[in-house]
Amino acid sequence: MTISIRSVEKKFGRYPALNKIGLEIADGELLALLGPSGSGKTTLLRVIAGLEFPDAGQVLFHDQDVTFASAAARRVGFVFQQYALFKHMTVAKNIAFGLDVRKGKDKPSRAEITRRVDELLRLVELEGLGGRYPSQLSGGQRQRVALSRALAVQPSVLLLDEPFGALDATVRKSLRRELRRVHDATGVTTIFVTHDQEEALDLADRVAILNQGVIEQVGTPAQVHDQPISPFVCGFVGEANRFEGGVLNGRFTAGSVVLPAARVADGKAVAFVRPHDLVLDADGFAVQVNRVHVQGALATVDGVTLTGQRIEVTVSRDQADQFTGAVKLSARRAHVFPG
Amino acid sequence: MAAPRLSTEDPAWAKALIITLVLVFLGLVLVLPLAAVFAEALRKGLQPALDAIANPDAIAAVKLTLLTAAITVPFNVVFGLCAAWAVAKHEFPGKSLLITLIDLPFSVSPVVAGLIYVLVFGLQGWFGDHLVDNGVRIIFAVPGIVLATIFVTFPFIARELIPLMQEQGTSEEEAAVSMGASGLYTFWRVTTPNVRWGLLYGVLLCNARAMGEFGAVSVVSGHIRGLTNTMPLHVEILYNEYDFVGAFAVAALLCLLAIVTLVLKTALEVAQPGAGRRGH
């Protein structure tokens, strides 16, 4: 199912939660909506689901205008932030809900429903837990139940709001893999919301970055990381050293720091350099190393320039002992934006 | 060296003193009068007390009280569920006004509540002539008693359910609707089961009040023996006629109803901690 979002606007009171949003989602794609808290991710997801209706603009499912169609009519599977499992129903009843509500000839037989529930429990690796109540499950298990409940109706699109937000780090990582596996197994077009850039880059085919109700950039994880088109994206996706200074004749200067800035007009500017893009260079700018700490195969160097700007460098661990006292660095690559 | 004492750890004698005070106070104000009711009822032995209860007027009063509760409680269950659902799960203009209105019976004296019905439906009331012409009796009749009781008790269930439903938010309902459930199906299968303990608690409180209400019912009843006397009113009549054994026997019966309610309520709290968290 392809989804097109065209100039969607949504205001709460006078506050514009979504501002002229345009987005195309390809059939079978796994897309992440990434943005800081309050940027409008949930609102956009709910507009796509039909749980919220836009003030202006259109939502198209496969070229069909569904802007004001109900959630049920759109056949979306929605996984809520806190899962919203039915507390008084067993896991199996929860998963069967979407089939149980059907009427007449649409309603599968009891045996068919049981078969489908078992199949879903197997898909999310919860075999044998169908008789439990949600309160008897761990956070990660609840999340899986919510996922299989959403999949039970064979949705045309699967929408997940911060699906891993309430889980601890290890469970989160394994469930990420799980979602990817389920997505690949079912091929359902999937959109998930997250404020965790690592999660978005790790899991998604493409990432849409939202900021204050506006989509700043849409691209593959590599694109948004390596070719950010705005200072916001650059600062939000991945780690970066930030410098405020000016550009003159293709060179960015901020205190003692000098960076290449071809194709940027002269004037005030802001520059970002990824920690792994800083390298030792005898012709570079001076940095005083304060501390080196090792994280697995990598080492992070904390330093400070002559003008007091803090610098973070990531290097492979075998290079770490070259970073002592005063060193000279230059940037292999810098992202410079006028501003 | 003495271990540092927490500020919440009072010395043992103070604890004992406070607990004793509370117990003495409870004994004087609650237990003693309650015991006195039973003692008075049984002063001349069990038989006179049983006779007083078996008196046709007393039986009529018991029946009327049960009838009133049997109408009031279901009505308030429906009303309370609807009102709480509307208030807790939806946004609409006038919502805060509705909440204030639901609370009105708590803040109005029951006597005033009774008088309102007399004013509206009484002989000299707004609809008095119209009702008389059509042979409908509301005041000094059972409908008036039921109406007054409903008025006095209607916040109980709604007030119990509103915070509970608000706390639960709307995402379960949204989940149900997004899977194709109708509004009504969602209400019965998702919203209501989630508040069933609170609802039961509200029903008990509502029932206790419906059976015990005096003021509002007294105004609209007309005190016609065997016809419009509820148990509390019957107690008062017997008492005013110096039939102490009769008065206390019926009162004891009312107390028993209250005690059954309390026991049920406590059992509910033990079974489902949280059901009556808000208390009253």
Ligand SMILES: Nc1ncnc2c1ncn2[C@@H]1O[C@H](COP(=O)(O)OP(=O)(O)O)[C@@H](O)[C@H]1O
């Ligand atoms: N129902 C609502 N009423 C009023 N304001 C809302 C409502 N829902 C969201 N908002 C506001 O819209 C903005 C975007 O919210 P949301 O989409 O939930 O952001 P996110 O999911 O990215 O954290 C926030 O500023 C939020 O306060």
Ligand SMILES: [Mg+2]
């Ligand atoms: Mg959100």
